[in-house]
Amino acid sequence: MAINTMKQVNQINLISFGITDKALLEILRAEIARIFSCKVNHKEARTELGQFFDGARRQYNADSLLQMVDQNYSKAESKTVGLFQVDLFIPILTYIFGQAYLNGSSAVASGYRLVDERYGIKTNRQNYPERFLKEVIHELGHNFGLIHCRNIGCVMQASTYVEDIDLKNADFCPVCRKQLEQ
């Protein structure tokens, strides 16, 4: 049976793969703990990512990474998010920001495409932590069984560009929040 309400989950695990920015990790940990009202652990992973690299696309296969996180790092009664700094793809799409098992225990999110310089915009590192946070909350929302929301401000709104991420809040709308807490 899927564990998909906040009451049933006693812990969220953040597993970082090559992310060294301690300030960023602390923001993620503290904010996720506040939003999901549960304990958040952080652990640094030592897994070699070369096997997930697709030479033809010069990107990392998110499906395989998600499977790896789920098999090696997820724990009972908890949700686990793999945090990356690599360019993620799934076979059908040119890139993705993150990926999660709907009603599942694991998710992956990457900050690679969340920085302005990838889009030829003047670098503004200030919005990067917030974008990463929103992406992680969004993927965790899927783990808790939430689907994309039509509410513009809701973190569960689908985002395909960083501008979309900037438009939404780092929190759930009342409808999604209610579903999360039920």
Added chain:
Amino acid sequence: MKKNSILIVDDEASVRDSLYNWFLEDGFEVSCAEDASKALKILDHEHFDIILADIKMPGMDGLELLRRIKQIKPDAIIIIITAFATVDTAVQALKDGAFDYVTKPFDPDDLSHLIRNALRQVSLKEENETLRERVSALEQVEDIIGESQAVKKMLTEVEQVAQSNTSVIITGESGTGKELIAKAIHANSLRKFFPLVSVHCGALTESLLESELFGHEKGAFTGAVYTRKGRFEMADNGTIFLDEIATISSKMQVELLRVLESKSFVRVGGNKTITSDFRVICATNRDLKKMVNEGSFREDLYYRLNVVNINVPPLRERKDDIPLLVNYFIAKYCKSMSRPLVNMEAAAMKRLQDYDFPGNVRELENIIERAIVVGNGKEIKLRDLPLSKPVTLSKTESLNDLEKQHIAQVLTKYSWNISRAAQALGIDRVTLYNKIKKYDLKQ
């Protein structure tokens, strides 16, 4: 809220899985098929709002799948995806009815736009169908024209019975507008936002009627190439209108009675019991009570159907309504033919009011439509009316009146060609001129 459904057809498991997860997160009901034949099997018994099909698959390719689906479901929204885009295949896919054509891998934003557009198409199509049904029902109610006592009485009965859920039998001669009354009852009922499904029982053989009413499963009989919903199923929450009910066979009468009592049935060739909440309205131009007495119509079915009876009067019993109906049909056909509104000369109107109309309102409507087509575009004249039956003569009319009438008719028939009219009448031209002068006949 109803979830949108999508079928993904791709031979690559990784592509199927990617799309499956993507659409699941987007709130879709997602099904997958690894090849075209499996997709067709799924489509046999399931409906999908959108079908995403890869073009290059072993066995039947995406383009062939597209053609097969379009044969059985012409409205299906199919998006073709491929890794090998060529202009030729793209053009071919669109010619064969694909909604769009995309090359993988695609940008997440392109996929979102594509799906949003496809869903907009789905909702527009559904909205269009609902509106068309509603507008058609409402237009038809407005089509009931008449201010005579007979029509007023009938409309009161319609109003009284509409809000209830009872079965209704509408009786009346052919062409009186029984279907309009059924539409009026439906449009004024609580079921008005659901379909009114009409079945013309007289036009179908017993086996066809059975399949039409109950639906059939794929392979139930020769030609049943796909599963089809029956009319009872389509009328769920709405109304089913069974026209010419007196023509159904004894076997169908038994079947119908059973369905009316249980509101459940099984599709031809199927074994699953389907329930449907529908209201029944029937129509006939026959005397069902007499048929019951003769043993050709089941008494139990008659009483089941005949909870309320509404009789539609023939046009000859409401001749006061003829001018109103004439004006209504003139306006209707001038508009549909994009012509300026025409008048009707007094003599032509008088002729229509004297006529018995064995074909009732339908005959009058056809007469007016024809008169507008053949007329001069300004005024409908007596000669534009193709009345097949002579005017009913009153007892007080003399032989002279009869002669005058007959000469006028022949003159009209030959467009006032004196030689041809005289020849037809069997008199010479001079005699005809004298008669025209005597009776003061004018063109």
